[in-house]
Amino acid sequence: MKNRLSRIIKPKDGRTVMLAVDHGYFMGPTTGLEKLDEIVKPLIPYADTLMLTRGALRNYIDPTTDIPIVLRVSGGTSIIGKELLHEGIVASIEDAIRLNVSGIAFSILVGADFERDTILGLTQCIDEAERYGIPVLAVTAVGKDMAKDARYLSLASRMAAELGAHMVKTYFCKDFEKVIETCPVPIVIAGGKKQPEKDALQMAYDALQAGAVGVDMGRNIFQSSNPVGMIKAVRAIVHESATPKEALEIFNSTKQ
Numbered sequence: 193m194k195n196r197l198s199r200i201i202k203p204k205d206g207r208t209v210m211l212a213v214d215h216g217y218f219m220g221p222t223t224g225l226e227k228l229d230e231i232v233k234p235l236i237p238y239a240d241t242l243m244l245t246r247g248a249l250r251n252y253i254d255p256t257t258d259i260p261i262v263l264r265v266s267g268g269t270s271i272i273g274k275e276l277l278h279e280g281i282v283a284s285i286e287d288a289i290r291l292n293v294s295g296i297a298f299s300i301l302v303g304a305d306f307e308r309d310t311i312l313g314l315t316q317c318i319d320e321a322e323r324y325g326i327p328v329l330a331v332t333a334v335g336k337d338m339a340k341d342a343r344y345l346s347l348a349s350r351m352a353a354e355l356g357a358h359m360v361k362t363y364f365c366k367d368f369e370k371v372i373e374t375c376p377v378p379i380v381i382a383g384g385k386k387q388p389e390k391d392a393l394q395m396a397y398d399a400l401q402a403g404a405v406g407v408d409m410g411r412n413i414f415q416s417s418n419p420v421g422m423i424k425a426v427r428a429i430v431h432e433s434a435t436p437k438e439a440l441e442i443f444n445s446t447k448q
């Protein structure tokens with residue numbers, strides 16, 4: 193478990209840049225990921241971990257690629273379905289082992305009518321993963337009508353940790369320190385919808401300052417006008433304590 197966790201969160205500084213490209217499991221050919229292999233390949237040297245589905249891993253990533261994998265194992269509903277994020281287990285622990293992953297990820301939707309299903313799915317995954325020393329990243333998904341505030345995100349994050357998750361992915365929010373302080377396991381932030389690079393870098397910086405161990409960022413990298421420049425800039429914030437201004441300079445000075 194510790195060995196795999198150390199592949200995800202780098203022991204040198206206790207931080208991580210996770211590149212999230214798992215969106216296809218409920219969003220299909222997400223803008224920027226239509227040809228997943230082409231966009232991801234130049235980004236891999238700057239990512240500590242790649243988060244994706246088993247189908248993306250099999251079809252788009254060369255098996256000789258040297259990068260730890262966090263496998264998305266929850267799903268079951270689509271972006272056009274009636275119950276967004278009512279997810280169950282969509283990949284077995286045996287397949288995760290066969291794919292040689294360093295961790296698995298499962299989304300819970302606290303506060304939804306079906307929250308119980310997603311929470312029991314998470315705990316089943318944790319029980320199965322614990323048998324093999326595989327860490328579980330709980331993704332605190334947020335429904336369309338739910339507030340992304342510290343009260344809600346600390347509830348969901350703490351619940352995930354109490355239920356046995358080894359890491360939590362949540363959204364950045366005002367008073368983010370409260371989310372960090374009340375969660376006993378490492379937290380990474382999701383990037384969320386694409387925003388101007390300057391704002392996304394500021395958000396990553398503020399999250400790290402508040403105590404997050406890193407980012408699990410997708411759209412703000414692969415939908416950027418310069419994805420390599422953006423991941424290099426994010427990496428500088430996470431691993432080199434760069435300021436948002438310094439990171440933006442890295443973004444602007446990186447050739448497309």
Ligand code: R5P
Nearest residue numbers: 212382383384408409410411
């Ligand atoms: C959504 O549930 C997916 O797990 C994404 O990986 C996650 O939201 C992070 O990607 P983004 O930075 O695009 O929000």
